[in-house]
Amino acid sequence: MTMQRTILALTLAGSLAAAVAAPAFAQEHSHETPQPPGNKWSFAGPFGKYDEAQLQRGFKVYKEVCASCHSLSMVAFRNLADPGGPGYSPAQAAAVAAEYKIKDLDDKGEPIERDGRAADYFPPPFPNDRAAAAANGGVAPPDLSTIAKARTYERGFPWFVFDIFTQYQEQGPDYLVALLKGYEDPPQGFQLPPGGNYNKYFPGHAIAMPKPLQDGQVTYDDGAPQTLDQYAKDVSAFLMWAAEPHLVARKRLGFQVMIFLIVLAGLMYFTKKKVWHEVEKPREIAAGQDPSKTTL
Amino acid sequence: MTTVSSAEHTRRDFLYIATGAVGAVGAAAALVPLIAQMNPDASTVAAGAPIEVDLAPIAEGQIVKVFWRSKPIFISHRSKKEIEEAQKVNVGTLPDPEPDSARVKQGHDPWLVVIGICTHLGCIPLAHQGEYNGFFCPCHGSAYDTSGRIRKGPAPKNLPLPPYQFVSDTKIRIG
Amino acid sequence: MSGHSTYQPQNKFLQWFEKRLPIGGLIHSSFVAYPTPRNLNYWWTFGGILSFMLGVQIITGIVLAMHYTPHVDFAFKSVEAIMRDVNYGWLLRYLHANGASMFFFAVYIHMFRGIYYGSYKEPREVLWILGVIIYLLMMATGFMGYVLVWGQMSFWAATVITNLFSAIPGIGDPIVTWLWGGYAVGNPTLNRFYSLHYLLPFAIAGVVILHVWALHVVGQNNPTGIEPKSDKDTVPFTPYATVKDGFFMVVFMILLAWFVFYLPNFMGHADNYIPANPAVTPAHIVPEWYYLPFYAILRAIPDKLMGVVALFASILILAFLPWLDTSRVRSARYRPLFKQFFWLWVVVCIGLGWLGAKPAEGIYVILSRILTVYYFAFFIVVLPLLGIFEKTKPVPNSISDAVLDGKAKA
Incomplete structure (x- = not known):
């Protein structure tokens, strides 16, 4: 038992040492890029x-x-009015859209520029990637x-x-x-x-x-x-x-799901205990054990 | 096992029922996203916003087809004769009784705006065709009159009207 | 070893049906009356968890396929449309992506458990090999699914992994061209990956049925590694195993939900949020975490062909485990030396995973080589020799003896 623990401990220590030493070693190679400092974000956390x-x-x-x-x-202009976003009203989002010109075709198939609508997407600043x-x-x-x-x-x-x-x-x-x-x-x-x-x-x-x-x-x-x-x-x-x-909706739903799963896990745990307890009891008593302490 | 008290029985049964009920609620809740995802997505809904149609270029006797929410909309500029035909019918004899006045906007008698989808099984009827000179569905032979009302054939109902209003005398907004 | 079918439906219709198709009896004998060893611990719940995860992946996958477009111009956009516009699309996609990770996490625990308790030994060899086949199919499916996103990592993973086959002498290049359906990874590649990504999970489900069948023929192994000898040693599958599996499945769901809702991109790569660009390779390309140990083995070997051979050998060697391990004692509980080598091997696997994510240079390569040597030595040196030299502890007479003995000590 002791020998086994020693080997395990040595292995863990060895891998930890390697984990710590290796990045230090690697850093000498690459030009140093500092880690960006952390910020306080309102959207962090659960x-x-x-x-x-x-x-x-x-x-x-x-x-x-x-x-x-x-x-x-x-991103579409309509998204500006989506719940969990910047909180514009649909009318404000439509007004933002109207500030933009969108390429389209008229009834005769001629290219035109019309006012943006809420369903339109933000137009690119360059006509195509090559131009960009x-x-x-x-x-x-x-x-x-x-x-x-x-x-x-x-x-x-x-x-x-x-x-x-x-x-x-x-x-x-x-x-x-x-x-x-x-x-x-x-x-x-x-x-x-x-x-x-x-x-x-x-x-x-x-x-x-x-x-x-x-x-x-x-x-x-x-x-x-x-x-x-x-x-x-x-x-x-x-x-x-x-x-x-959808980050806000995700975290909100996540909290509800977590609460639900924890409750269900608790109920399942007690159900499991109950079910197993009943099969254990006669055998444990026969073996001279205290049935209230059964955990299997 | 044989000497379990009834109080313990009740407690145990309650635990089992509660666990089963909570599990069933979870399974049902998991179905919500699986079902909801089949509904139109946000971009489809946004693309279904109202459209405006300029009526000025549509000549008398002409029917144009526009699309709103992926459905064909017939806009018919009816002639005097077509209006008369539509108005003089004895409404009581129709399969789906509706006077012509209920089919157009007040004061805009020449303009019939209908969803161009046969009420039988969804084909697009042909304009200015059929026995009643309105619309005729080639799939199963339903004939509509100049007010878009079903007159003959298997279709049960008149051509439906989309929600629309006149924003000016020559412009309508559908949706 | 399926429980003798005592299934007698009360309902008249069910009796009528049972005479014509005894599916009720099959389910009853396999999942109700089926005797399971009474001493199974929670490591044995991962089989159920894996079936559940396969179901989650298939259901969310079928749904995602309703919104996904397998075309190089639209694939990335359609995934983003799922994330932005489809009702609950973000949930379905994050479930599918993190579900894949959790699926692999569960399968690794399942495999480590099998090795620790000697679950591959006679008469469970075929059961074990079917498991290895499932694992291979999972790797193929996971890889092709990752490509469908068509981000930078998708594209370059597809390029690198398909290029493994170019190492085959002589016919390597034509094979790679054949895999691509072009002169580089492109639209035909994406299309066939989509087709196969949809197909393979059903192949997995098929092999899973064989795996469960084989399990029910030979019966479950258990922590003592001794076969059940009497009714005292077993309990019926329902309710005992079902409720225990169910409890731990919910616990596992908490873990899955933690990632889906709070850390949905933790397992992913930032580069995969950049649309695929065949003109630029990202600075660090790494596979998903569950392939990292094998990736480390590939890179540990300086020769192209030998690297690929080592990569495939490191997986396929698992199939030979029943014959490489020569010990008569199954469970590590009674094998003190094996236990140490086993845990060392687990640490080596994790270490290889960590190295696989590191750049292939300097100390990392040296460490990868050392760990790769141990990885293989465990199978081809340690296991065969241990069977001969290891002095095992006395094995109890029966499962119930072991249980009561353990209780008495505690």
Whole structure:
């Protein structure tokens, strides 16, 4: 028994040591990319909800800044009025839609541009991917519909295990905030490729997108601070909603399902105990045992 | 086993019934998403929003077909003769009695707007055809008059009217 | 070993029906009267959990197929439409995606349990091999399902995994072209994966029926590894096993729901939310977590053909387990040395999984090689030799002896 424990302990210790040592070893190789700092998000945790005012501000930042290069092709104007979203009314969503021109055909089949309707999707800033690439130094700016779920950073051991219990799922928005705020002068000796911009948090540090946001760039009507920090958080929250529009409904239903399953598990447990107890009893008594202590 | 008291019996039975009931509720709740997913999705519902149709280009005697919620809508600009034919019928003799005035909007007698789906089994009737010069369904021979009322054939009901209103004299909004 | 059918329906119609098709008697003897060892622990509930998960995957899968479009231009968009527009689409898709992970999690526990208690030994060899076949089918199904999303990881997983076959000398390249239906992974590949992803779960269900059949012929193993000798050693399947399985199934559902509702993308890869782009390979491509140990074995070997051979061998070797393990004692309870080597092997499997997610460079490659050597040595060196050299503990006379003995000690 002792020998077995020793071997097990040695194995565990060995694998732990390897787990700790290996990343340190690997880090010497790659250029250091710091982990994005965590943020407080209203939509984190089991009871998380989007902050409507924040989504509305983030939408303003997207509309006035990001939208000039980035499409949002999978989000429709009607979504702005969906429950669990930015909280616009259907009329307000339709009004936003009417600000946009949508390519369509008239009755004679001629291409026209008509006013947007609630059912339309956000139109792209470039006619097609190739045009987008040509206008942006060879690479098309990515669509932002799923970007908050499409970006992450390596959590590493043991954090990814803890995340299961803390429900940390906000790597995407944390990374986006860090990226938007991470522009700085390249350190000495860093060779920035032509057309690149130095960003502390971008893998490889040379990002094609120039610094998109600065203090005071977008006017807020609700008195929120007009700072880069606030813009970055608001637009990241908005993009999280764009990528996961049913998050609020998901967490709400999740809580109900959890309560239900815990109750059912409890009932099942006692039923199981009862059923097994009855078969146990005569045998346990025959064997001179106390039947109330049976657990099998 | 044989000497279980009746109180224990009751307690045990209650536990079993409660567990079974809660489990059954869960199974039923699990069916909700499985059934709901077959309903039209949000984009389909949004695409079913009202549409506006300009009546100005439709000449007298002409019938145009537009689509609303994937259903064909016939918009008929009826001639004087067609209106007369529709109005003078003895309503009592019809299979689905309805006066012409109930089929059009007040003050807009020339305009008949109907869902162009035969009430028999869903085919699209042909316009300006059949014995009553209204609509004729080629699938099983149902004939409708110039008011879209069933006159002959297996169809049980008149062609249904979509919800619509006149936003101006020459423009309607369907839906 | 199915319980003798004492099934006599009271209802007149059922009596009439039973004479013509004795399905009631079959169900009764298999799932009601069927005797199960009375000492089964909770590790034995995973068979039921796996059947449940197969059902969940098939039902949610059929529903998702109603909304999915298997075309390179629309696949990603249709998945996003499911997530955004379809009523409860987000729930169905997250259930299906996380359900796959939980399915594999449960199957690994089921397999580890089988190995620990020697459930593959005579007369359960065919039962065990059917299980290995189910596992292989699950791997194929899971892989093809992952491709259907048509994100970056889907596309590059399809490329890498199909390219494994290019290692076959001589005919490798034509085989890969044949698998793709083109000169690269493309629309024909997506279409055939969709077809097969829909088909294979029913093949799994078929083999599961054989697996359960075989189980009911030879009877369940149990923690002592001794066959039941009398009625004292067994209890009827219903209500004893059903209620126990049911309880743990609900506990397992809590785990599944935790991921579906609170961590739906924990098991996934962020890159798979980027639409497939045949012109750009993501910096780190890794398979889903349940393939990682095998991926680590593949990368541990510096030769292309040998790497692929090792990958397939690491799975197929499981089928030979009944003959590689030469010990007469089934359960690890009475095999002190085996127990240690077994747990070491479990740690090695987890370690390989961790290494599979790491870049194939430096220390990771060295560690992968060490663990790969142990992985295989466990099967081809340790198990055959242990049967000869291990001094096993005395095995109790019967299951009820073991149960009462255990109670007395406690």
